Amino acid sequence: MNNYRAGLVGCGRIGTLWETDPPIPVTHAGALAVLPQTQLVAGSSRGADHLQQFGQRWGVDALYLDYQEMFAKEQLDIVCIATHPGLHRAIVEAAVAAGVKGIFCEKPLALSLTDADAIVAACRQANCVLSVNHSRRWDPAHRQAKAMIEAGQIGDLVSLFGICQGVKPFPAWTADEEGPLIHDAVHLFDLFRLFAGDPVSVVGTAVRRKQPFRVEDDSHAIFEFKQGLSGVAMVNELTRYNRFELQIQGTDGLILLSGDGNRWWRGVDRTDRINEPNPNIEWWQLEPEPFPSVPETSSILEAVRELVHCMESGATPSSTGEDGVASLEMVMGIYEAERQGQQKINFPLVDRASGLYRLREEGHF
Helix, strand or coil: CCCEEEEEECCCHHHHHCCCCCCCCCCHHHHHHHCCCEEEEEEECCCHHHHHHHHHHHCCCEEECCHHHHHHHHCCCEEEECCCHHHHHHHHHHHHHCCCCEEEECCCCCCCHHHHHHHHHHHHHCCCEEEECCHHHHCHHHHHHHHHHHCCCCCCEEEEEEEEECCCCCCCCCCCCCCHHHHHHHHHHHHHHHHHCCEEEEEECCECCCCCCCCCCEEEEEEEECCCCEEEEEEECCCCCCEEEEEEEECCEEEEEECCCCEEEEEEECHHHCCCCCCCCCCEEEEEECCCCCCCCCHHHHHHHHHHHHHHHCCCCCCEHHHHHHHHHHHHHHHHHHHCCCCCEECCCCCCCCHHHHHHHCCCC
């Protein structure tokens, strides 16, 4: 079994601080430390306190305030990137220049499509495997839902309805460039693509109602997809509670994927009872079914395990750099729809610059 030298850039929450109970890791560092094929040998962070906490937590002595120095000295095979997305492009380009062969990068891939495109191009040119942390792609429940749909258990897909509320930004979060669309709803938009394919167009809003940051705190959007499906997204930072869920509607059933529990309903033909003396009887009714049991696992561990497999086999990650570009492009499409007065915007987008910056320049935020 090969053993790969791995390093972490960004020693914040998802990088290392959220870790509580290996061997079921929830952070990049946790996954690298637990996986037998990877040896966590180095870390880099702009903050000295977080860097020291990382070193103590994982027994790592090679600690750097400058990631370029880490790349130059440590001869890394794998790099996990858990920094602010505005830094991702420079880190990726430095990593591939240093010979890194596998990169696991946090979402969003970048803050502009220009930078996201450049990240993908740099990895492709260097033959470096790039995987983007759309974490639900490795979640067993979401994979089970995909299998149920492909097996026809809810009939033909009709539409998707997603909710992403009350996550970030919040007062302790520096949110100059990351509203709820780009920071959290990219997960939702990636799921839209997972179940419905590539979007054709979007019409939507991105407005600031209450939060002090110069980003949106409320958005509603309708996507149309190549298969003729629609996806509706409600995204905001107006609630004190967190809520993330996806409703997948089919002609013959319904699946609900939620942090509060996954459920599904089978459509049952009740036309044989239509003449019964009960006004509540409909032609078809939804009847609840137990959602299939799925194994408890760590999505981030599975993602890093898959990255190693792809490095060794040439396979394609479940969440590629192109997937990272696509989920970001859906956000930029909403920004452009808002800029043009809620006009329909077609994909792909020609303008690859930051839609948020354009909204600011024109006085929307």
